[in-house]
């Protein structure tokens with residue numbers, strides 16, 4: 365935080381999302397939470413293109429500290445993180461098919477589409493539209509009937 369002051373705002377944003385989604389931070393305990401484009405230890409800044417601590421997997425780390433069971437998905441390096449994580453390409457249709465139907469209490473996707481990694485791999489608008497639709501489909505599929513969409517940047521919401 366001393367090196368990258370914007371991190372404080374990101375952590376506050378994530379705490380607020382969890383509070384609003386589950387009613388309180390104590391209610392997060394025991395929840396199975398999917399974080400799509402979780403951030404990683406190799407993620408880059410959209411403004412500088414350089415590696416940044418801002419997009420480490422803070423949401424999943426917070427959820428873990430609060431007693432939840434986060435599952436983080438990202439194309440970057442998550443080795444050594446203490447929560448379940450999978451390294452995959454979110455641009456591929458079906459990449460999330462390995463996750464069981466109705467298996468999460470909460471899901472979020474956050475800041476995938478503006479990331480330098482995504483824009484480099486998928487520069488075409490039609491790929492963005494396809495991936496947005498696919499993520500919305502997968503979020504609907506993996507959420508339990510009483511599950512909550514914690515946050516989505518996706519206009520095709522669950």
Ligand SMILES: C[S@@+](CC[C@H](N)C(=O)[O-])C[C@H]1O[C@@H](n2cnc3c(N)ncnc32)[C@H](O)[C@@H]1O
Pocket residue numbers: 374400401402403404407408418419420437438439440452453454455473474475476479481482483485
């Ligand atoms: C800006 S960070 C977002 C981190 C966090 N979700 C947040 O809201 O702060 C974007 C993340 O998307 C990941 N990403 C970009 N393209 C991807 C792809 N095709 N497949 C998987 N992850 C990708 C990057 O590795 C990066 O960690």
